[in-house]
Amino acid sequence: MTTVAALHDADALGETCLQLSGISKRFGNLHVLDDVALSVRHGERRGIIGPNGAGKTTLFNVIAGELAPTSGKVYLYGRDITRLPPHSRAKLGLARTFQTTTLLPGLTVVENLVLSLQALTPTRFQCFVPRTRYRGFREEALRLLGQVQLEHCADWLVRALGHGEQRQVEILMALAQRPKLLLLDEPTAGLSAADAVLVTDMLRAYRRDVAMVLIEHDLSVVFNVVERITVLHYGRVVAEETVESIHDNPVVQEIYLGGTL
Amino acid sequence: MSRPWRNAIVIGILLVLAIAVPRLGLPAFYVSLLTQTWIYGILAMSLDLLVGFTGLVSFMQAAFFGIGAYVVAIGATRYHFVDFWPTLLAAILIAGLVAAAFGALALRSEDEGFIIITLALNEIIWGLAYQWVSMSGGDNGITGFLRVNVGPFHTTDNSGFYYLSLAALIVCLTLLVLMVRSPFGLVLVGARERPRRMAALGYNVWLFRYLALIIAGMFAAVAGVLFAYYNEFVGPGSLSLDTTVQVLIMVILGGTGTLIGPLLGAGILVFLSNALSDITQRWVLILGAVYVVTVMYAPDGIVGLVNRLMAKARSRRELSLAAGAAVGGAFHSGEGPK
Numbered sequence A: 001m002t003t004v005a006a007l008h009d010a011d012a013l014g015e016t017c018l019q020l021s022g023i024s025k026r027f028g029n030l031h032v033l034d035d036v037a038l039s040v041r042h043g044e045r046r047g048i049i050g051p052n053g054a055g056k057t058t059l060f061n062v063i064a065g066e067l068a069p070t071s072g073k074v075y076l077y078g079r080d081i082t083r084l085p086p087h088s089r090a091k092l093g094l095a096r097t098f099q100t101t102t103l104l105p106g107l108t109v110v111e112n113l114v115l116s117l118q119a120l121t122p123t124r125f126q127c128f129v130p131r132t133r134y135r136g137f138r139e140e141a142l143r144l145l146g147q148v149q150l151e152h153c154a155d156w157l158v159r160a161l162g163h164g165e166q167r168q169v170e171i172l173m174a175l176a177q178r179p180k181l182l183l184l185d186e187p188t189a190g191l192s193a194a195d196a197v198l199v200t201d202m203l204r205a206y207r208r209d210v211a212m213v214l215i216e217h218d219l220s221v222v223f224n225v226v227e228r229i230t231v232l233h234y235g236r237v238v239a240e241e242t243v244e245s246i247h248d249n250p251v252v253q254e255i256y257l258g259g260t261l
Numbered sequence B: 001m002s003r004p005w006r007n008a009i010v011i012g013i014l015l016v017l018a019i020a021v022p023r024l025g026l027p028a029f030y031v032s033l034l035t036q037t038w039i040y041g042i043l044a045m046s047l048d049l050l051v052g053f054t055g056l057v058s059f060m061q062a063a064f065f066g067i068g069a070y071v072v073a074i075g076a077t078r079y080h081f082v083d084f085w086p087t088l089l090a091a092i093l094i095a096g097l098v099a100a101a102f103g104a105l106a107l108r109s110e111d112e113g114f115i116i117i118t119l120a121l122n123e124i125i126w127g128l129a130y131q132w133v134s135m136s137g138g139d140n141g142i143t144g145f146l147r148v149n150v151g152p153f154h155t156t157d158n159s160g161f162y163y164l165s166l167a168a169l170i171v172c173l174t175l176l177v178l179m180v181r182s183p184f185g186l187v188l189v190g191a192r193e194r195p196r197r198m199a200a201l202g203y204n205v206w207l208f209r210y211l212a213l214i215i216a217g218m219f220a221a222v223a224g225v226l227f228a229y230y231n232e233f234v235g236p237g238s239l240s241l242d243t244t245v246q247v248l249i250m251v252i253l254g255g256t257g258t259l260i261g262p263l264l265g266a267g268i269l270v271f272l273s274n275a276l277s278d279i280t281q282r283w284v285l286i287l288g289a290v291y292v293v294t295v296m297y298a299p300d301g302i303v304g305l306v307n308r309l310m311a312k313a314r315s316r317r318e319l320s321l322a323a324g325a326a327v328g329g330a331f332h333s334g335e336g337p338k
Ligand SMILES: Nc1ncnc2c1ncn2[C@@H]1O[C@H](COP(=O)(O)OP(=O)(O)OP(=O)(O)O)[C@@H](O)[C@H]1O
Pocket: A027, A030, A032, A050, A051, A052, A053, A054, A055, A056, A057, A058, A059, A099
């Protein structure tokens, strides 16, 4: 118990990793996000749940810089990143996976991972040395693939992989960025039960100094990986609870009608 | 025989053949067609870096080719700037600067917008060459400058110039192959495939496209310099839309994203245009037909067609060997972009 309490104290004192204040996003007349505030501590694991169309993915796009919010601010470790383009945010330690798998399908699995590993190194501008000289990147990529037992696909084209394997590669790519904050948009969607467990275990066991925000419909995954859950409904934050207390939240019970929860 | 060895032998044989050509007693005519092939080959490969590897369908590559050519002509006739190496360097630098300016403008838009803007920018350079008569000689172009000897190459005789172009081709091809196989080259391909993913990884996709445009412009200028010396004449045709379209067809015909394909495409168009020189009025028509046939029967170009046929033959062989157990044969990806 003491260790848990200590952990909790450390968390409470810890720096804020991600902070959103007053985030709104409109598409024409459609209010997709409405005055969203969110604060994720250093190393925290946060779940975001909510019905289809609640605005979860849109929120990720705002955090990652693909969409500019109509109003509001995004802070990463206290720094205002609201106006930074996606690649600058990645340089500051933000990584993400997409709801629909977004890889480089015409390149091999290793090439995909190497692109992730070299992204923030000066190597990316090296134009007269063959890639084969950079053995370290390849070895690191193979090590990552080993974690999900995919070494045997290392030199396959990504498009030759199955859907589940592609999703795993995408998560590996995000981890290979060595992010401080990782946004995962339904990471286990479409995975077999066994692969979902593999991914869930990998995320749970991952370095504790990496904060993760996880959008998930599969609540067993959410409960396994995160400590706190934010509920989004019609673009508003309607609840924020710990995993233990979320069942008791009346708003959440109403939205989910006692169904999956 | 392992693949690298086979490739090395094929390259060796081709090199020996290319070097032997002027000594085989062929009509001078063929030597000059091959010289043109090497020059257009450099231009086509430079465009392939954009179209095939970076995914930028640029219609302004002729502008940089023309800039290279006009630097030679204007330098020699107006500024007594006649040494080869300084001229080449100036051409590369000026083309690079113009590419930097044009690239910044063109990369404000994507896809169709990019095509239209590059087209317009190419027309601006063409218009300049056509109308700034006091500088460019307008429609008449510029004559009155001569080939200069470069190191061991006695360019005044045609075989000397042939070797100069061949050497330039080999240098450019080597540099471009290194580039597409480098970490930088992988980024270009990534930016072509999924710019969103690349940005999420931390790559400034805009910057890499911009650098590719500048580099490609510089290679095109090298081809332009050779072209000016070869003809001892430069006219606005060299940087017209016609040239742009022809080079684009060379790239597509040979196979985008292969470098060697566009060189092949350059050869085919150079030989075709000469064989059919009696009916040059119909040249555009023939180009169009070549394009349609390519798109219909070999959408990934001649190199793509050959690769596909070879893969088919290989898988048939493996099938008969392994009696249907050839799993994974389809995944032989080799290396480099597809
Ligand atoms: N670019 C866009 N233009 C217009 N409307 C959009 C755009 N992106 C999202 N929307 C709308 O915003 C709403 C929220 O979409 P979003 O993808 O954020 O929901 P979500 O919570 O991720 O849903 P799901 O669980 O189905 O993934 C939807 O009604 C969607 O149609």
